Amino acid sequence: xxxxxxxxxxxxxxxxxxxxxxxxxxxxxxxxxxxxxxxxxxxxxxxxxxxxxxxxxxxxxxxxxxxxxxxxxxxxxxxxxxxxxxxxxxxxxxxxxxxxxxxxxxxxxxxxxxxxxxxxxxxxxxxxxxxxxxxxxxxxxxxxxxxxxxxxxxxxxxxxxxxxxxxxxxxxxxxxxxxxxxxxxxxxxxxxxxxxxxxxxxxxxxxxxxxxxxxxxxxxxxxxxxxxxxxxxxxxxxxxxxxxxxxxxxxxxx
Ligand code: NAD
Numbered sequence: 326x327x328x329x330x331x332x333x334x335x336x337x338x339x340x341x342x343x344x345x346x347x348x349x350x351x352x353x354x355x356x357x358x359x360x361x362x363x364x365x366x367x368x369x370x371x372x373x374x375x376x377x378x379x380x381x382x383x384x385x386x387x388x389x390x391x392x393x394x395x396x397x398x399x400x401x402x403x404x405x406x407x408x409x410x411x412x413x414x415x416x417x418x419x420x421x422x423x424x425x426x427x428x429x430x431x432x433x434x435x436x437x438x439x440x441x442x443x444x445x446x447x448x449x450x451x452x453x454x455x456x457x458x459x460x461x462x463x464x465x466x467x468x469x470x471x472x473x474x475x476x477x478x479x480x481x482x483x484x485x486x487x488x489x490x491x492x493x494x495x496x497x498x499x500x501x502x503x504x505x506x507x508x509x510x511x512x513x514x515x516x517x518x519x520x521x522x523x524x525x526x527x528x529x530x531x532x533x534x535x536x537x538x539x540x541x542x543x544x545x546x547x548x549x550x551x552x553x554x555x556x557x558x559x560x561x562x563x564x565x566x567x568x569x570x571x572x573x574x575x576x577x578x579x
Contacts, residue, residue, distance in 0.1 A: 333559050335360030337451075338400035340392055340444070342383055342436070343410030345371040347509030348459055351547035352407050352554045359555060361405065364396040368410070383410050384431040389439035393447070403447035405558045408437040408481075409459040413511055415470045415518040426473040433477035434484070441488055445497075454497035455558045458485055459550070462505045462573040466538070470522055482569055489567025498566040500557050505573040506535055508544040540575025 339356050343349035344365030353363045353375040363376030370378035379395055381388040396403050411433050414425040437458050448454030463471065464478040481501060488499040506512055512535070519530045536542045553572060556562055571577060 332359040334555065337404040337453075337558075338362045338364075338396060338402050339405035339407060339558070340364045340366060340396040340403060340440070341376065341407040341409060342366045342381075342392070342440070343459075344376060345369055345374055345378075347511055348504075348507055348547045348550045349407070349409040350374055351551035352409060352459075355548070355551035355555050356405070356407075356558065359559075361558075362400045364392065364399060366392040366410075383436040384428055386435070386439055389436055390443045393440060393443035397447050402451065403444055404451040404453060405455045405457070406440055406444045406448070407457045407459065407554060408440050410436065411459070411474075411511065413471070413474050413515055413518075415515060415522055417470055417522070418472055421472050429473035429477050430480075433474070434480045437481050438484055441484070441499075445492075448492070448497045449495040452496070453560070453563070454492065454495065455562065456485075456488055456492070456497060456499040457554055457557055458499075458501045459554075460485070460501035460503050460569065462503050462538075462571070462576045464501055464503050464569055465571065465573075465577050468538075470519075485569075486567045493566065498557075498562060500562070500565050500567075501569045502550060502553055502557070503569040503571045503573060504545050504550050505539050505576050506544050507547055507550060509547055512544070536574075538576045538579070539573070540578060543574065545572065545574065 341353045344353040345367035357375045365376035366379045366381045461478045464482040467475045485501040
């Protein structure tokens with residue numbers, strides 16, 4: 326006779342942002358497979374993707390509160406928030422458009438702040454509240470031509486540390502997953518942009534620029550990041566809070 330043990334995440338509910346593509350999509354799929362009910366928020370939601378598709382432009386402050394409210398209303402609880410939506414812009418500092426700076430800060434720093442602010446009451450109610458940001462190795466180290474991205478990612482690590490201190494008394498754990506380069510559309514677009522800025526071919530950019538700081542010269546798969554998120558969301562993640570969870574192929578070992 327075999328006994329099937331329920332996944333410890335089964336029955337929980339989650340809000341995942343940027344869930345229509347790349348890492349967010351893999352996270353939504355992984356959590357859903359564990360029995361988590363997922364609200365999949367995105368600027369361009371995919372009705373055929375994992376979870377319940379929810380359209381939200383998270384650079385709009387009101388959309389963050391609306392996404393949290395939709396998850397709570399639909400599922401009656403909210404246990405896990407994965408603040409993942411992000412974009413990149415590659416340009417030298419003297420040409421960096423203010424409008425791109427503002428969009429990147431709004432999406433990758435202000436949106437996680439607003440999501441936490443709105444989700445806090447529901448996360449406090451949860452037996453194991455988790456606020457997980459998909460940050461980046463760029464929360465810990467810089468690269469040229471990415472002023473806004475690197476600033477937003479460093480900033481969001483500060484937010485995660487602050488939330489960990491505030492959430493501790495309420496059982497809420499907050500972490501910043503910090504991957505090196507992951508095989509997603511965001512990176513595929515960047516290879517083309519970087520080729521232009523550096524005056525190199527796309528193959529040269531991948532080998533000489535993108536993967537140059539990594540000890541292991543391989544792209545990470547979105548499913549690998551999703552596995553780390555599932556671990557952090559589950560019982561094994563209980564003692565991780567206020568920290569970067571670095572999966573950077575040896576980048577920051579130097
Ligand atoms: P992606 O481009 O594949 O997906 C990003 C998703 O965010 C898209 O579905 C997009 O529609 C959505 N989005 C963009 N603007 C939005 C907005 N205003 N409101 C709501 N949704 C919006 O990108 P990805 O590579 O999966 O990146 C996801 C996160 O992981 C980002 O925060 C990124 O910085 C981070 N990250 C990526 C890598 C990498 O190498 N790909 C490495 C480290 C960290």
